[in-house]
Amino acid sequence: MSGPSGSGKSRLLRAVADLEPHDGRVSLGDTGQLDIPAHQWRSRVVMVPADSQWWFDDVGGHFPDEAKAGLPSALGFTPEVMGWSVSRLSSGERQRLALWRALALEPEALLLDEPTANLDNDSTEALEIWLLDEIRRRQIAVLWVAHDPAQIHRVADAHYRIHGTTLERVDGGH
Amino acid sequence: MEVIDLAWWKLGLAALLVLALAGTGYLARLGITRSLLIAALRTIIQLALIGLVLEALFASSEFYWIALLALIMLLVAGREVVARQGRRLRGWWAFSIGTGAMFVSSFAVTVLALAVVIGPEPWYAPQYAIPLLGMMLGNTMTGVSLALDRLNESVWRQRAVIENRLMLGQTSQQALEDIRRDAMRSGMMPSINAMAAAGIVSLPGMMTGQILAGSPPAVAVKYQILVMLIITVGTGFGSLMAVSWGGRRLFDERERLRLDRLVKP
Numbered sequence: 001m002s003g004p005s006g007s008g009k010s011r012l013l014r015a016v017a018d019l020e021p022h023d024g025r026v027s028l029g030d031t032g033q034l035d036i037p038a039h040q041w042r043s044r045v046v047m048v049p050a051d052s053q054w055w056f057d058d059v060g061g062h063f064p065d066e067a068k069a070g071l072p073s074a075l076g077f078t079p080e081v082m083g084w085s086v087s088r089l090s091s092g093e094r095q096r097l098a099l100w101r102a103l104a105l106e107p108e109a110l111l112l113d114e115p116t117a118n119l120d121n122d123s124t125e126a127l128e129i130w131l132l133d134e135i136r137r138r139q140i141a142v143l144w145v146a147h148d149p150a151q152i153h154r155v156a157d158a159h160y161r162i163h164g165t166t167l168e169r170v171d172g173g174h
Numbered sequence: 175m176e177v178i179d180l181a182w183w184k185l186g187l188a189a190l191l192v193l194a195l196a197g198t199g200y201l202a203r204l205g206i207t208r209s210l211l212i213a214a215l216r217t218i219i220q221l222a223l224i225g226l227v228l229e230a231l232f233a234s235s236e237f238y239w240i241a242l243l244a245l246i247m248l249l250v251a252g253r254e255v256v257a258r259q260g261r262r263l264r265g266w267w268a269f270s271i272g273t274g275a276m277f278v279s280s281f282a283v284t285v286l287a288l289a290v291v292i293g294p295e296p297w298y299a300p301q302y303a304i305p306l307l308g309m310m311l312g313n314t315m316t317g318v319s320l321a322l323d324r325l326n327e328s329v330w331r332q333r334a335v336i337e338n339r340l341m342l343g344q345t346s347q348q349a350l351e352d353i354r355r356d357a358m359r360s361g362m363m364p365s366i367n368a369m370a371a372a373g374i375v376s377l378p379g380m381m382t383g384q385i386l387a388g389s390p391p392a393v394a395v396k397y398q399i400l401v402m403l404i405i406t407v408g409t410g411f412g413s414l415m416a417v418s419w420g421g422r423r424l425f426d427e428r429e430r431l432r433l434d435r436l437v438k439p
Contacts (some may be wrong), residue, residue, distance in 0.1 A: 017341055019430050038429040043343025053338035055352065105343060 001145050002152060002170075003162030009145045010050070012162070013111040016143065017047040028109055028141075046107040050114045052098030054086040059097065067104035074130040075100060076123075091118040096127060103134055109141040116151065128155055177387050189214070231300045240300050244281075244307055251276055251315040258319035261326040261436045263423055271419045272318050279412035280310040283404050291400060309380065309401055310408045313365060317409035318416045321361030325420050326436055328353040336431050346425040354417055361413030365406040372402060 003009050015022040018038050026033040033041055060068055060082035068082045075096045089097070095118050102110060115131070116124040132155060135142055146152050152159050160167045192214050200207045231239055252273030262268035284307045289297045297303075329336065332353065339349035372378055381398035385391055426432050 018428055019337060019340060021426070021428075021430065034428075039340070039343055039345045042341060046343065047341040049334075049338060049341065051334070053335040055332075055335045055339070101342065 001143060001160045001162070001167070002147055007162040009162060010113050013047055013113055013143060013145065017042055017045055017111055019047070043105055044107055045109040045111065046102045046105055047111040048098050048102045048113065048115060050117055051091075052094050052101075054089075054094065057085055058082070059084045059086055059089065062097075062101055063104065067100065070104070071100065072130065072134075074126070076126075092120075092123060095119065099127075099131065103138075106138070107140060109143070110135070112142060112144045114145050114147070116146075124151070131155075189218075228300070228304065231304070235296075235300060237296075237298055240298055240303060243304065247308065247311055248273060248277055248281075251311045254315055255319040255322065259323045259326060261330055261438050262322075263326070263420065264435050264437050267423055267435070268322075271416055271423065272322060275318050275412045275416035275419065276311060276314045278415060279408045280307065280314045283408040283411070284310050287400065287404050305380075306401070310405060313405045314408045314412040316364055317361040317413045320364070321357045321413040321417050322420050324360040325353060325357035325417055326424075328356060329424055329431070330433065330436060333431060333433055340429065340431065346429040346431075347421075349431075350421050350424075354421055357417045358413055361417070362406075362410055365402075365409045369402050369406060372398070378402070 001009060001012075011020055014020040015024060016026050018026075018033055018041055028041075028045060031044075054062060056062055063082065068079075071077060071079060071081070077093075077097075081093075081097075086094075095115065099112075099115060116127055119127060128151065134140075144155060146155070159170045161170050192210070196207045196210050199205075199210065227243065231243065252269050255272035255276070256262060256268045259268060263271065284303070285297075287306060288294065288303055292302055294302045329350070336349045336353075340346070368376075368378075378398050378401075380401055381391075381394045384394035384397060424432060424435065
């Protein structure tokens with residue numbers, strides 16, 4: 001999904017995650033958003049915001065034990081990162097760890113708000129490959145906000161653009 | 175032992191000292207002269223009036239007059255709690271939550287202390303009930319307003335963290351956990367500090383007053399211990415209720431963070 005800045009991409013994701021009051025109807029399979037408690041909905045439909053937040057001092061505090069042990073090497077971290085202090089992480093590193101933090105919850109749907117915004121070109125492509133592999137293997141439905149047409153072409157099955165108050169389909173995907 | 179009554183003209187001597195301070199402040203351009211004089215005047219008028227009220231109240235000892243005074247004290251304390259919060263809940267929520275928490279905690283603890291611990295006849299005897307309730311409300315008010323102020327301010331500053339925690343499937347209570355703990359701590363800190371310093375660094379005002387009025391220090395000390403313990407209990411439960419109700423009101427039924435419910439006056 002793409003759109004000019006300020007067009008409401010993030011707000012749409014927040015509404016799907018049920019963080020923003022809205023009048024729409026959202027469902028995951030047969031389960032409507034309002035049919036289950038909000039925190040259960042959000043642990044199945046997990047959103048990764050553009051700037052991830054870290055509230056404990058140590059990186060490891062944000063991950064359950066299995067997620068700490070299973071940290072994929074494709075993300076470019078050694079296992080010691082779990083002992084690091086959060087202030088040591090660069091914004092790109094936070095971004096990658098936030099994706100793993102979300103995936104470790106084993107969600108059924110992911111809402112990604114510009115997940116590669118803080119990465120250089122090489123890391124972006126490496127991250128895309130890893131992320132697409134995880135998404136396909138786990139069969140997760142993904143709503144991915146991006147602005148780079150090349151990236152949209154590489155990752156999207158369908159491409160929608162926000163136009164005013166409507167979403168219109170663009171043939172940029174494959 | 176008879177208490178030495180103070181003649182009004184002797185209080186005038188103390189007032190002259192305040193005037194001297196105000197004059198010095200004016201000459202030195204400290205910019206506090208005006209507020210100093212107004213505050214001193216308010217103290218004299220307010221205390222003189224409450225003296226008259228208490229004289230009348232002690233003479234009648236009717237339950238409904240005591241209840242009325244207690245209600246007025248509670249409402250004024252509730253207003254003060256609202257005024258002391260930098261960001262507060264919209265509408266009547268700020269007042270209701272603060273006043274409700276103070277009512278439940280200070281009235282319950284005061285009634286318990288009166289009926290069970292001290293046991294005057296009748297239990298609401300104004301000589302005991304009004305001073306005790308006043309001390310309870312004054313301290314609970316400080317605790318509740320500090321706790322609510324901290325809660326609202328932290329939620330406002332840390333909204334991104336709270337929302338990110340919600341995005342990861344945490345309940346609103348889990349996402350607020352650290353902030354609630356901080357808010358509770360700032361509400362309780364003054365009473366804990368007061369208990370720790372009592373008798374060594376500071377001689378508490380109530381005990382000092384009782385000794386001046388001729389009570390044996392051993393009795394005054396027992397009353398002071400009672401008062402400090404119940405003040406801490408009242409402040410603690412009051413802050414706990416205020417933080418828990420306030421924290422709940424910051425989220426809606428879908429556990430969304432609703433900062434639009436906070437206003438900055």
